[in-house]
Amino acid sequence: MTRAAPYDRETALDAALTLFWRKGFHATSLKDLEAALAMKPGSIYAAFSSKEALFRETLRLYRARSAANVAARAEAATTPLEALADHARATGRPTQERPGGCMLTKTVLELAEDPSEAGADARRYLMEVQDLFFGLFEQARAAGELPAGADSRRLARRFQSNMFGLAVETLRGSPAEDLAALADDIAEEVLRLRQRQ
Secondary structure (H helix, E strand, O other), X not given: OOOOOOXXXXXXXXXXXXXXXXXXXXXXXXXXXXXXXXXXXXXXXHHHOOHHXXXXXXXXXXXXXXXXXXXXXXXXXXXXHHHHHHHHXXXXXXXXOOOOOOHHHHHHHHOOOOOOHHHHHHHHHHHHHXXXXXXXXXXXXXXXXXXXXXXXXXXXXXXXXXXXXXXXXXXXXXXXXXXXXXXXXXXXXXXXXXXXX
């Protein structure tokens, strides 16, 4: 009796994340997962216990990578508002490796009426991402880039709402040039918040 080939958990999660990001939770079948992960159904369940458990792991991975991307942009940018503008511009320009639209936004929309734990995870992670934006607006305020009385929480909600709209436009298949223009508009809105020195 031949033994199943060993699997690499990180590789499998990467493949599952890309698949779920493109197709969504409900539209992803077990056969899709078998093909993407190069694993038999029994091996998938042995490794991840259920489709939803696997999906929740990919959401955690996506959220962690999103946080790392925001942190990297903050590190590379000259100011916190520049980091937020860069984030908007990059989000509006999907790549082959990074499917368009936000996976968390897509999940919140797909599972809005579903009492699943995955839907609750996505809603919580979106709030955590908003907290990252809040932190950058707070840094901008502390650095004098924003007025001292600026409401960083309100600005973070507004920015995330704009990003949510950009994600929806991406998911509905808007042309690439329209997405890029919308992302540039969001970036410019952020930069217009700068306090004149």
